Amino acid sequence: MATMTLTEFNQNPSRATRLADDGELLVLRRGEIAYRLTKAEPREPLRALHPILQQLISNGQATLPTNLDGTQGLQYSGIDAGFDSTAALLEDRADRW
Secondary structure, three states, X not given: OEEEEHHHHHHOHHHHHXXXXXXXXXXXXXXXXXXXXXXXXXXXXXXXXXXHHHHHHHOOOOOOXXXXXXXXXXXXXXXXXXXXHHHHHHHHHHHHO
C-alpha cells in the first residue's frame, strides 16, 4: 500500500494512478488519511443491458435518443424497438411545444 501527500497528488496525478494500478494508494492531508485511491474494476458492457432496454422501449417507458435534426443519435445494436422511435419522439416533442 502506497501513500502520498495531497500536494503530491495534485502535482502528479499520473504517478498517483500508476501507484493505484499496483494496489491501494492512501492520500494524506496533514498526516491523516484523506482519500483512498484504488483501481476500478471493469464495468459490464452496455450490451448486457439490452434486454432491459428492449423491454422498456417495448413497454413505451423509454425512447431512443435523437439528434436535434430528428435523426437517431445513438445506435444500440441488438435492440429492435418495433416502431419508428424518431417519429415517435418528434411527435411527442411537437405535442409539448
